[in-house]
């Protein structure tokens with residue numbers, strides 16, 4: 027147990043390494059520095075809850091002393107003298123305080139500081155012609171605020187002024203909550219903060235409560251503001267894209283003005299990932315320099331603004347997209363924002379991605395903190411498109427099992443009247459022409475081959491030509507009396523409507539209860555248009571942007587509760603729904619419909635800037651590739667896909683004996699390296715971006731016992747040898763044996779050497795021709 031000198035008594039939880047605060051009542055007023063006896067007294071006399079906590083503390087006091095020094099810690103503290111709150115976790119300190127006006131003002135976000143470092147009481151900032159330059163934690167739009175607000179409200183009497191001041195706080199399980207209130211009206215905002223002990227990644231969200239007697243209209247709501255000190259040196263990294271070209275890493279200088287990353291589509295979207303990274307200056311590289319980063323956990327319309335004001339202060343604000351937003355909050359109701367996770371890396375973009383990956387594995391994914399490695403999957407889509415049949419799928423399953431596939435997934439085309447994309451969505455029962463005895467015979471067959479079975483569904487969608495639409499044309503998102511736009515010949519069911527949620531949950535539950543289905547590929551191939559919800563009053567219709575997503579999340583949550591072994595992939599025309607919200611409910615994501623192995627190098631490279639390789643599905647598909655007609659060798663296709671969670675989407679009926687003979691050892695090798703690739707430490711050694719002719723990645727097992735290195739040559743030119751690469755993260759003194767997976771290393775490379783040798787002497791591959799690749803394992807002897 028520690029007394030942290032600021033009024034909190036803290037103890038360590040030996041399991042998740044999170045430091046928990048025994049609650050300190052905010053009732054001790056400002057200007058009073060609590061003494062040790064104050065603290066004990068306070069705990070003794072406050073609520074029953076606190077007493078229970080104290081009782082819980084006692085055994086910990088005895089048992090935790092030894093674990094303090096050797097484990098990462100997190101703490102949340104409040105200094106009653108300076109009124110500064112401080113969160114420490116990993117290598118990060120985050121601090122903010124109550125300023126002289128009562129506003130909550132940001133103080134510091136960066137590398138971890140010493141416990142005694144001075145963090146002064148913040149002071150409201152303004153100039154003669156600018157009322158407010160204060161970097162607030164959560165600014166209401168009012169009181170002359172010119173920066174991006176976190177919250178904007180219209181009251182029924184026409185007032186739109188909102189000025190939020192500190193009311194109280196509570197230190198709690200590894201985090202804290204701070205309550206703000208408008209200066210005259212009973213609108214309360216509770217800001218939630220917690221920090222991860224291992225990575226220093228903070229989770230922030232806000233809960234807005236209307237305690238006035240009338241409804242209020244929330245026009246804009248974010249998770250809060252993240253402030254960086256003035257500088258003209260910052261640069262922004264973000265991920266942009268489109269269907270078939272997702273997660274392309276972009277870079278731009280941060281200059282006065284605002285960069286807007288957003289989706290207005292009702293879902294996460296392909297166009298931008300809800301993620302940002304800010305480099306401190308132009309010297310930041312993969313390996314060096316300070317980077318602030320963040321990702322929003324929301325799968326609906328979202329917006330992140332990165333704003334540099336006229337004083338060169340930088341603010342990041344992320345949350346619901348205010349475009350077309352209007353959430354009517356009734357008296358005594360609350361609205362919670364999504365969570366924005368933010369972190370700081372001191373050693374460049376590589377460390378940033380490692381922190382993100384580790385955090386997502388241990389805190390975000392449904393199976394966290396120890397998600398199972400992804401099974402090798404076969405998916406029939408590129409082989410058969412809609413033309414699935416029982417016999418055809420069984421034939422593919424036989425071949426898939428023979429080469430080592432562990433999960434067989436039947437894609438689109440299995441249900442109702444689904445012969446192409448013009449009919450059937452909404453009617454989720456097997457097409458009896460294709461599956462005369464239902465899905466059971468195929469599933470039994472797949473199980474008999476030792477694989478588990480997965481199925482494609484697109485639950486939120488309906489075709490005009492379907493029984494469901496004929497019965498419930500009003501269940502789709504639409505405005506009465508207006509055209510209903512179709513995309514891929516389909517409409518979107520309005521998941522905000524309780525009956526729709528019940529229908530979707532009902533058919534999925536039935537499918538899963540009647541069939542042994544281990545996995546669903548949950549697709550969503552279109553986005554909002556004409557976003558009306560005529561079933562509710564006009565004042566409430568814009569709630570669709572929140573309630574749709576909550577409805578979608580709710581169905582998945584309940585489905586998983588009823589079927590705890592179920593795994594789900596989030597797909598949306600490829601990578602159109604990837605974010606930390608959906609990743610909390612699904613086990614993997616479909617990275618892109620573009621399965622060309624060369625294009626995939628840059629898509630996957632960008633993906634890993636924000637998301638863990640564990641969830642990044644990557645298939646080996648046919649050559650020439652359907653998307654861009656490029657021809658590549660089977661080994662090149664395998665090695666590109668083996669950098670993520672491996673799947674196969676080839677037409678196995680076309681495979682020669684030679685293809686099979688080549689694939690089997692590749693799949694066997696992948697099974698040996700997959701925990702390293704999916705859950706280890708990724709180093710992007712040479713980038714495939716910007717026309718790079720050569721690229722390379724390395725993944726190292728967390729204990730350094732094994733590394734896997736992949737290298738890709740785009741086109742051989744003038745017989746230049748492939749560049750020497752310098753692996754990272756190995757144990758300097760350990761001896762590593764080199765074992766080729768595919769392709770060859772350059773002549774003269776030893777078969778065994780120390781970690782120091784490989785890292786400093788380097789390693790070169792023999793890559794000759796175009797679209798060639800090689801991969802090796804370095805294994806501690």
Ligand code: GLA
Pocket residue numbers: 407437438482549551597598599600616619
């Ligand atoms: C989307 C998915 C594909 C496939 C098709 C089926 O495009 O991204 O992988 O499932 O739908 O219609």
